[in-house]
Structures are given as C-alpha cells and as structure tokens.
Amino acid sequence: MASILSNYKMPQLTYGSPSVVNNKSPSVFFQWMFPNRDHHYMGILQLLLHFRWTWIGVIYLHVQSAEEFVHNVLPIFSQKGICFDFIEQFPKIASSNNIVDVMGKGMDLYNIAMRSTANVLVVHGEIQSMMILRMLLHLSKFEDRPVKKKIWVMTAQMEFTSLAFQRDWDLDFIHGAISFAIHSDKMRGFQEFLLGRNPQLEKEDGFIKDFWKDTFKCWFHDSEFDMKAEKICTGEETLDRLPSSVFETSMTGHSYSVYNAVYAVAHAVDSMGSSKFRQRRVVVDGGTWKLSQPLWQLHHFLRSISFNNSAGEEVSFDQNGELVARFDILSWVTFSNQSFLRVKVGRIDPKAPPDKVFIISEDAIVWPSRFDQARPLSMCNGICRSGYRRMKKEGEPFCCYDCLPCPEGKISDHEDMDECFPCPEDQYPNNEQNLCILKVKSFLSYEEPLGVSLAISALSLSFITVLVFGTFVKYHDTPIVKANNRHLTYTLLISLLLSFLCALLFIGRPEKGTCLLRQMAFGIIFSLAVSCVLAKTTTVVLAFMATKPGSSIRNWVGRRLTVCIVLFSCLIQATICTGWLATSPPFPDFDMHSMTEEIVLECNEGSVTKFYCVLGFLGFLAVVSFTVAFLARRLPDSFNESKFITFSMLVFCSVWLTFIPTYLSAKGKYMVAVEIFSILSSSAGLLGCIFPPKLYIMMLKPELNNREQLLRRK
Known part of the structure; x- marks a missing residue:
C-alpha cells in the first residue's frame, strides 16, 4: 500500500511495524514512527x-x-562471533485448508527448538508471531512433549495480546524473556483517558462495542446474541480489572507511537497552515477539518517536523523518514493471574556517545527459574577457563571448540582465549597456568645452608693449611722439610691457602669487582699450586738423573730450575687471564631462563672460550705433573714425594674431569656451588695426599727425622 499510495502523492505515517521499502528517496511519501532498524539489530547483537x-x-x-x-x-552476527544452531521459519498460514499441515510444521519447529542445546532463541516477527509461538507451546502439553525453558529475545516489532481462546493459557513460557521496544515514557492523563472509555458514551465509535464484547465475554441488547457470551454488557465493566495479557492500560511502545504519530500530523498541518504557501486557512465544515492546499504539500512539512511531546521528548525524523529515537530493552516477568510486567533494564541510544550507546542493568533482569537467577549461558560448549586455550572442532561451527591446557611455559589469563602466551622474562607461570608470578632473585649467599656450609669448609681447610704451614716452619731445619726443596713446599702451602680462600669470592651477590677477581684469582692461584707440584716432581727426577757420571743435567738442578718452572707456568696463565680481561671480561648478569621460578644473579664469563682456556692450561699442568710423578714414583729416596704426588694429582685430575659435565648440567646457583666444591676438593686432595706422611714423621716419629736415618735408609 505504501508504494501504491506514493504514486498518488498521498502522505502516509506508519506507527506499527516498519514496512520494507527499497526506495528511501525524498520523493517517497511516507514516514515511519519506527527508528532505524540497523540500530535495533545492532542492539540485539550487543546484547x-x-x-x-x-x-x-x-x-x-x-x-x-x-x-x-x-x-x-x-551474516553480520556471524562475523562478530555468533553461531546458529538452527534458523527456522514459523509455519505460514495461507488458508484454513492447510491448518493440519501448519500444525505438523509447527510441531517440527517446536521439536527443533526444544531439542536445541542453545538456551537463547531470537524471534523476529510481528504480533501474530507471539500468537503462533504461544499456540505451539500450549499444544505440546497435549502431546506430552516437554517444554524446556528458553530465553526468548524478541524484536521490537512483536507485541503481545491474547486471543479469546488463549486467555486462560499459561504465560510461564515468557517469564525471563528479553524484548526490544520503541522507547516510551509515561504520558500524563493517558491511563485516565483509557479507563474513561465506555461503549455507552462512545456512540460514534463502531469498534468499541465489538472490543467490549470480546474482552468481557458479554453481549449488548441491540446486537445479535452471542452463544459464547455469559452475561449482558452493562457498560460499567472497567478495563483496569483485566489482566495485562488481555489488555494493558499502561503506555506501551505501540501506543506511544500512535500518540506521537497523531501529534506529528497535527504539528505538520499547523505548520502548513501558517506557512508562506498558505492560500486560505484551514476550513471547518461540519466539525471536519479540511485542507485548502494540495495534500502532497503536507509531506514536506511532515518530513521536517520537530516538536516536544507532553512527556518533554523530542519527536523528529531523519533523512530517511525514520523516527529519531532510542529503543528500550525490557525484561518480562509473569504472574499466576495471567498478568505480566515489562521492566526496563536497558536501552539502545544511537545519539549517545559511543560508550553509552548500549546500556544494560543486569541486576534488574529476572531470569527463568531454570537458571536459579544466575546469568544463563548459551554456548556451543562450556567456557574454557583461564589456563586453557580453545581448539576448533573439525566439522563443527566456528564457535564449537575443545579446551586444551596451555603448553608448558605459557598462560592464558582470561576465559575462552584462542592462544596462550608466555610470561615476561622476569615472571613464570603458576601451576594453573593462568597467572604470571614474579621470579625471585637467586644467588649463592651466606644466608642459606649451602653457602654457609661451603664457607665453613673453605675456612676450615684454610685453618688446617695454616697449621700445616706453621708445623713446617717450626721444623724447617729438619731433613724431611729440607728434602724436596722446602721453599717450594712453603709456596705450595701458601697457594693452597689462597685456593681455599679464593672459594669465598664465589659466595655472595655477584658484583663487578668480584666477577673480575674470582676467575683470575682461581686461574693464577691454581696454576701456582700445580706448577709447584710439577717443579717438586721434576726436581726429584732431575736429581737422580744428575747422579750419573758426566751428566750435563746437574747444571739444572737447584733453585733456578724450580723458579723457572713456577714463573713460566704462572706467566702463561697470567697472559691468558690478561687477554681475557682485555677482550671480554666477566661481568654481573641475570640468567632469566635456566631456572623456572628464579632470576639467577651470576657472573657471566664474558668469553666461554677464555674460561675453558684457563681450565685447559690447568689441566695440561696437572697431566704433566701426574705423568712425571708417576714415572718417578719408584725412585729410591727416604723422603721421595713422587708416589704421594702421583696420588694427589690423580685426585686433582679426577675432580676437574668430573667438574665439566657436572658444571654444564647444573643450573643457577648450583653451578657456582659445583665450582666451589671442585676448588675445595682438588685443593684438599693436594693438601691431604702430599703433607700428612711428612707430618706423621715430624709429629709422631721424630726419630726418623734425622740425617743418620736418611743415610742408613739410602
């Protein structure tokens, strides 16, 4: 009708459901008391x-x-993440002849809806949609089909009314439904106006008697007798006694639109009558208002009309002829007396700022009893809680997925995340993998048992070394001390003392100074100790070789040779350490990755190659010392240390050979502990294998510590 009447330039104003018109140009002669449907649909999506x-x-x-x-x-809903379990039509009633077919299709639709795993069903329709829906739900009771409580989301075009035969039907199915409606407000005097309607007073209203008969189930004397009527209409019946499912006396979106439509026409006529186009004023003929201008001119004023109604709200149209207004979001509450209440719980206001377009008050919503007043869920599967990620199910809609735990080292801190993500370097995942915890800084300190025990061990061994050194100084003139070069013995004891004390540099928070000093001190001090052992062994070997007549080796026997061996070995190690310091010196660093829950404060070696060069040279000295001592172990001498040095170097080499794989497999502060243990154990091996036999003679067998005994044994 809108298109046909537009051909005759007949202005029209639609106050009900909006028509679908492809041509929305200004030449189309109709307006809508219905806001832009795009805002309506986007409101449903946002909900x-x-x-x-x-x-x-x-x-x-x-x-x-x-x-x-x-x-x-x-399709726009799908792009935003909404999936559809089903999309079905209400059965189409073409004539009374297809009622059986319609009911069959209706029951099929009912079965689809009730068997669906979706808890939310969107219904797009008009006033007859509610009638059909209610009929299907009512008939299911007679076929012993369960009614599963759903949340119905209804568009603004739908209105509720009960036909005469539906008046006593249960309304519980709509309890907890959510619907959209054109915004309405309380209009002063509206309810009094409705309650004042009476068929006895409205003589010229030909419809009110029919409405009265159907509503109150009565009949009038001047009308045909209705077999269904139980009483005579007196005209004293009141509308406020009717349940709201039969008749609503409050202002609804539909009646609000009618009210505004009438006033829009009135304002347009008034504007037209007072415009410069006026030729003659509006004429009253027998109580009927007539326009002297052509009717098509009214459309121009109707399109540009803007006024405030009695509720103080502005009424105007946009360039497409649609009402500029917002939508209300309503929550339905039903009662046992066939009444219901629609509570405003939100709104869609396209004129509001972007963050205020969609407003919803969740606490004001009354949910169906099935959900125990908790927010219902309507998802293809359960929520993937934090600590899990979603994995799409093959062959299922995109919002159907499995929940898989996050891989090790990653977390998800929100529900339904598609991907897990790693924690920052200074944090680590908790056991549930849904939270990042700040890593604690870790280093070998004096405040923990491991650090304390290593420090006590180093100090204890240092004290023992001092006692040994003191004992040797006390007996420095005895043959057993003079044998095998007592100055080398003193140097060896001092280097062992420094080795034990060197271990203390590895305990405590790494600083720039200690990082530079610890490895340099370790390399040079240990080179000094091993070179002393090598010099001792070499002196024994050369001494026996020099006893042969005419041997030129005799010139090398003495303090000069031992000093050369010790200085040359230490010089080479010092050169390596100097190059290390000059190119890539050690520095304090943070190891974020070796330990899951800790940030390891460590000394970065700077150059791993230089570090292994230091260890390699120490290993070379140790192997040479072991070899020479092994060859000299059977040389005849009362105080020959070679066999003890052989065993001590065997212990020394064993410790440092096992150090490398152990050091590489250890993590964090335990790497430092392994290095300290290797320093202490190798140094203790030298101290414990070389010196106890001499101490035994000095302290317990002094009779063996004399020149005569030495010559006799030779």
Whole structure:
C-alpha cells in the first residue's frame, strides 16, 4: 500500500511495524514512527555479545522484513562471533485448508527448538508471531512433549495480546524473556483517558462495542446474541480489572507511537497552515477539518517536523523518514493471574556517545527459574577457563571448540582465549597456568645452608693449611722439610691457602669487582699450586738423573730450575687471564631462563672460550705433573714425594674431569656451588695426599727425622 499510495502523492505515517521499502528517496511519501532498524539489530547483537550468548537459535516470520533480517543481518552476527544452531521459519498460514499441515510444521519447529542445546532463541516477527509461538507451546502439553525453558529475545516489532481462546493459557513460557521496544515514557492523563472509555458514551465509535464484547465475554441488547457470551454488557465493566495479557492500560511502545504519530500530523498541518504557501486557512465544515492546499504539500512539512511531546521528548525524523529515537530493552516477568510486567533494564541510544550507546542493568533482569537467577549461558560448549586455550572442532561451527591446557611455559589469563602466551622474562607461570608470578632473585649467599656450609669448609681447610704451614716452619731445619726443596713446599702451602680462600669470592651477590677477581684469582692461584707440584716432581727426577757420571743435567738442578718452572707456568696463565680481561671480561648478569621460578644473579664469563682456556692450561699442568710423578714414583729416596704426588694429582685430575659435565648440567646457583666444591676438593686432595706422611714423621716419629736415618735408609 505504501508504494501504491506514493504514486498518488498521498502522505502516509506508519506507527506499527516498519514496512520494507527499497526506495528511501525524498520523493517517497511516507514516514515511519519506527527508528532505524540497523540500530535495533545492532542492539540485539550487543546484547548477545554482552552476555556471551554465542550459540543461539533463530525463528522468524514469513514476511519480507524478517527475511531481510536473516539474509542481511545474520551474516553480520556471524562475523562478530555468533553461531546458529538452527534458523527456522514459523509455519505460514495461507488458508484454513492447510491448518493440519501448519500444525505438523509447527510441531517440527517446536521439536527443533526444544531439542536445541542453545538456551537463547531470537524471534523476529510481528504480533501474530507471539500468537503462533504461544499456540505451539500450549499444544505440546497435549502431546506430552516437554517444554524446556528458553530465553526468548524478541524484536521490537512483536507485541503481545491474547486471543479469546488463549486467555486462560499459561504465560510461564515468557517469564525471563528479553524484548526490544520503541522507547516510551509515561504520558500524563493517558491511563485516565483509557479507563474513561465506555461503549455507552462512545456512540460514534463502531469498534468499541465489538472490543467490549470480546474482552468481557458479554453481549449488548441491540446486537445479535452471542452463544459464547455469559452475561449482558452493562457498560460499567472497567478495563483496569483485566489482566495485562488481555489488555494493558499502561503506555506501551505501540501506543506511544500512535500518540506521537497523531501529534506529528497535527504539528505538520499547523505548520502548513501558517506557512508562506498558505492560500486560505484551514476550513471547518461540519466539525471536519479540511485542507485548502494540495495534500502532497503536507509531506514536506511532515518530513521536517520537530516538536516536544507532553512527556518533554523530542519527536523528529531523519533523512530517511525514520523516527529519531532510542529503543528500550525490557525484561518480562509473569504472574499466576495471567498478568505480566515489562521492566526496563536497558536501552539502545544511537545519539549517545559511543560508550553509552548500549546500556544494560543486569541486576534488574529476572531470569527463568531454570537458571536459579544466575546469568544463563548459551554456548556451543562450556567456557574454557583461564589456563586453557580453545581448539576448533573439525566439522563443527566456528564457535564449537575443545579446551586444551596451555603448553608448558605459557598462560592464558582470561576465559575462552584462542592462544596462550608466555610470561615476561622476569615472571613464570603458576601451576594453573593462568597467572604470571614474579621470579625471585637467586644467588649463592651466606644466608642459606649451602653457602654457609661451603664457607665453613673453605675456612676450615684454610685453618688446617695454616697449621700445616706453621708445623713446617717450626721444623724447617729438619731433613724431611729440607728434602724436596722446602721453599717450594712453603709456596705450595701458601697457594693452597689462597685456593681455599679464593672459594669465598664465589659466595655472595655477584658484583663487578668480584666477577673480575674470582676467575683470575682461581686461574693464577691454581696454576701456582700445580706448577709447584710439577717443579717438586721434576726436581726429584732431575736429581737422580744428575747422579750419573758426566751428566750435563746437574747444571739444572737447584733453585733456578724450580723458579723457572713456577714463573713460566704462572706467566702463561697470567697472559691468558690478561687477554681475557682485555677482550671480554666477566661481568654481573641475570640468567632469566635456566631456572623456572628464579632470576639467577651470576657472573657471566664474558668469553666461554677464555674460561675453558684457563681450565685447559690447568689441566695440561696437572697431566704433566701426574705423568712425571708417576714415572718417578719408584725412585729410591727416604723422603721421595713422587708416589704421594702421583696420588694427589690423580685426585686433582679426577675432580676437574668430573667438574665439566657436572658444571654444564647444573643450573643457577648450583653451578657456582659445583665450582666451589671442585676448588675445595682438588685443593684438599693436594693438601691431604702430599703433607700428612711428612707430618706423621715430624709429629709422631721424630726419630726418623734425622740425617743418620736418611743415610742408613739410602
């Protein structure tokens, strides 16, 4: 009708469901008391996303506006993450002849809806949609089909009314439903106006008697007798006694639109009558208002009209002839007396700032009893809680997925995350993998048992070394001390003392100074100790070789040779350490990765190659010392140390050979502990294998510590 009447330039104003018109140019002669449907549909989408209802069913009426909703709007819903369990039509009633077919299709639709795993069903339709839906739910009781409580989300085009035969039907199915409606406000005097309607007073209203008879189930004397009527209409019946499912006396979105439509026409006529185009004023003929201008001119004023109604709200149209207004979001509450209440719980206001367009008060919503007043879920599967990630199910809609635990080292701190992510370097995942915990800084300190025990061990061995050194100084003139070069013995004891004390540099928080000093001190001190052992052994070997007549080796025997061996060995190690310091010196560093829950404060070696060069040279000295001592172990001498040195170097080499794999497999502060243990144990091996036999003679067998005994044994 809108298109046909537009051909005759007949202005029209639609106050009900909006028509679908492809041509919205200014030449089209109609206006809508219905806001832009795009805002309406986007409001439904925002509602679904707000409550995370991503798994829904859709039922729509066989009308053009609903079909456009399915074909044009639902794809947008899919792009935003909404999945559809089903999209079905209400059965189309073409004539009374197909009622059986309609009921069969209706029951099929009912079965689809009730068996659906979606808890939310979107219904797009008009006033007859509610009638059909209510009929299907009512008939299911007679076929012993369970009614599963669903949350119905209804579009603003739908209105509720009860036909005469539906008046006593249960309303519980709609309890907890959510619907959209054109914004309405309380209009002063409206309810009094409705309650004042009476068929006895409205003589010229030909419809009110029919309405009265159907509503109150009565009949008038001047009308045909209705067999269904139980009483005579007196005209004293009052509308406020009717349940709201039969008749609502409050202002609804529909009646609000009618009210505004009438006043829009009135204002347009008034503007037209007072405009410069006026030729003659509006004429009253027998109580009927007539316009002296052509009717098509009224459309111009109707399109540009803007006024405030009696509720103080502005009424105007946009460039497409649609009402500029917002939508209300309503929550339905039903009662046992066939009444219901629609509570405003939110709104869609396209004129508001972006963050205020969609407003919802979740606490004001009354949910169906099935959900125990908790927010219902409508998802293809359960929520993937934090610590898990979503994995799409093959062959299922995109919002159907499995929940898989996050891989090791990653977390997800929100529900339904598609991917897990690693924690920052200074944090680590908790056991549930849903939270990052700050790593604690870790280093070998004097405040923990391991650090304390190593420090006590180093100090104890240092004290023992001092006692040994003191004992040797006390007996420095005895043959057993003079044998095998007592100055080398003193140097060896001092180097062992420094080795034990050197271990203390590895305990405590790494600083720039200690990082530079610890490895340099370790390398040079140990080179001094091993070179002393090598010099001792070499002196024994050369001494026996020099006893042969005419041997030129005799010139090398003495303090000069031992000093050369010790200085040359230490010089080479010092050169390596100097190059290390000059190119890439050790420095304090943070190891974020070797330990899961700790940040290891360590001394970065700077150059691993230089570090292994230091160890390699020490290993070379140790192997040479072991070899020479092994060859000299059977030389005849009362105080020959070679066999003890052989065993001590065997211990020394064993310790440092096992150090490398142990050091590489250890993590964090335990790497430092391994190095300290290797320093202490190798030094203790030298001290414990070389000196106890001499101490035994000096302290317990002094009779053996004399020149005569030495010559006799030779």
